[in-house]
Amino acid sequence: MSPDSVTMDKIVSLCKRRGFVFPSSEIYGGLGSSYDYGHYGVLLKNNVKAQWWRSMLQERDDVVALDSAIIQHPRTWEASGHLAGFTDPLIDCRTCKLRFRADHIDQSACGRKPSKHPGETPDCDLTEARDFNLMFETSVGPVREQGSTVYLRPETAQGIFLNFKNYLQFSRKKPPFGIAQIGKSFRNEITPGNFIFRTREFEQMEMEFFVPPPEAARWHEHWLTERMNWYTRLGIRPDHLRLRAHDADELSHYSSATSDVEYLYPIGWSELEGIANRGNFDLTQHAEYSGQKLEYVDTASGERYVPHVIEPAAGADRAMLAFLVDAYDEDEIEGESRTVLRLHPVLAPVKVAVLPLVRKDGQPELATEIYRDLRDRVQAEYDEGGAIGRRYRRQDEIGTPWAVTIDHQSLEDRTVTLRDRDSLDQVRIAIDELGEEIERRLREAWHSPKLED
Numbered sequence: 001m002s003p004d005s006v007t008m009d010k011i012v013s014l015c016k017r018r019g020f021v022f023p024s025s026e027i028y029g030g031l032g033s034s035y036d037y038g039h040y041g042v043l044l045k046n047n048v049k050a051q052w053w054r055s056m057l058q059e060r061d062d063v064v065a066l067d068s069a070i071i072q073h074p075r076t077w078e079a080s081g082h083l084a085g086f087t088d089p090l091i092d093c094r095t096c097k098l099r100f101r102a103d104h105i106d107q108s109a110c111g112r113k114p115s116k117h118p119g120e121t122p123d124c125d126l127t128e129a130r131d132f133n134l135m136f137e138t139s140v141g142p143v144r145e146q147g148s149t150v151y152l153r154p155e156t157a158q159g160i161f162l163n164f165k166n167y168l169q170f171s172r173k174k175p176p177f178g179i180a181q182i183g184k185s186f187r188n189e190i191t192p193g194n195f196i197f198r199t200r201e202f203e204q205m206e207m208e209f210f211v212p213p214p215e216a217a218r219w220h221e222h223w224l225t226e227r228m229n230w231y232t233r234l235g236i237r238p239d240h241l242r243l244r245a246h247d248a249d250e251l252s253h254y255s256s257a258t259s260d261v262e263y264l265y266p267i268g269w270s271e272l273e274g275i276a277n278r279g280n281f282d283l284t285q286h287a288e289y290s291g292q293k294l295e296y297v298d299t300a301s302g303e304r305y306v307p308h309v310i311e312p313a314a315g316a317d318r319a320m321l322a323f324l325v326d327a328y329d330e331d332e333i334e335g336e337s338r339t340v341l342r343l344h345p346v347l348a349p350v351k352v353a354v355l356p357l358v359r360k361d362g363q364p365e366l367a368t369e370i371y372r373d374l375r376d377r378v379q380a381e382y383d384e385g386g387a388i389g390r391r392y393r394r395q396d397e398i399g400t401p402w403a404v405t406i407d408h409q410s411l412e413d414r415t416v417t418l419r420d421r422d423s424l425d426q427v428r429i430a431i432d433e434l435g436e437e438i439e440r441r442l443r444e445a446w447h448s449p450k451l452e453d
């Protein structure tokens, strides 16, 4: 099939059918745009996050990790500008009582006539746009009183700035260096939607890279290249990925330059990650609001300055969606259609499935022994139920790159067949070599077989 015939509906239905992602609170009728991640979704998203950590921490020596609190001192959001300015323009329709984002009107449907945009029918009665703050407010302590109002963080970045001073002291790092964090963020989006693309609760993977001011532009370029390479190395087709620089009127209040990494989702080109040059805005603001000095002092030269910050800010859920969309494929094997997720093996929720051909003659026992050995090395799955073709199909649908089949010959000569999800090649291999072979394949460079279509 043409790779671009993937639709959001097909992804949503596969995710539900195979336990990647479920609508949240379903037994109560669901809660709009809230999702729960099931077994394979947890494994897939964990692999996405693990690859991000790997590229930030393990493969470099100038980035360190942080996990900061979700609820922070409320002054944080005054200093960051979120309290005053983290707003979207909101429009109400007095007729259908729906709410729309003024800048998304051309992507929204009228509540009474969904084929029209809001404002297009004579019955529509839209209000003027007004600013709506996206932060979720709550209170701490047993008494709801003035002064106890706090916010669920709308981005993870601020927790990093609040800890800048700690990191200078303990990490023995000096600019250029970065602090990376993965965690939940919350935004009361006016129009969430498109599955896990835009939700009110989501996970961000953000890194603030502190640099001497004259080096900011160069490091911005560096991170644009690094982040694009991360996606393509993990199998995203390069022609479905692009960088788009923000126009001057699009830039956030703190940014002197931002480029979005965009992916060609079924809804069209949309932001996957933003990479901003934040200048010294955040550290200067927090220094002013906290009364603390947030600057770097070189003990040798005595030089002091407020570092500038380059921020690659990605969404774990949006990244997972992009990997799913890019991997989704349908083909035919021996006249039977199959759905297959052509995920990069390091991202695949399960690396290897172990399948006895029949449920007798000692095959399940040998298969269990092999499974126990393999699961010490990688995420593996054992399945003995149903026809072998059906079991392959089940694994293809969740993107398992390899399947090991145990047959009568296996009991005689301790060899098994190793099947490849994409090429469908089956090779006979000694049981003793299986683990090494799978680990070797996992280390190999990989590109999407859809590129060869």
Ligand code: ATP
Binding pocket: 155, 187, 189, 196, 197, 198, 199, 200, 201, 202, 203, 204, 271, 272, 273, 274, 313, 314, 315, 316, 317, 318, 319
């Ligand atoms: P958008 O323009 O789509 O609202 P944004 O520019 O506000 O996104 P950033 O503040 O730059 O987003 O956040 C960084 C990343 O966090 C985004 O690129 C995206 O991957 C993710 N993200 C932001 N908002 C959401 C959301 N509501 N749901 C899921 N992921 C999100």
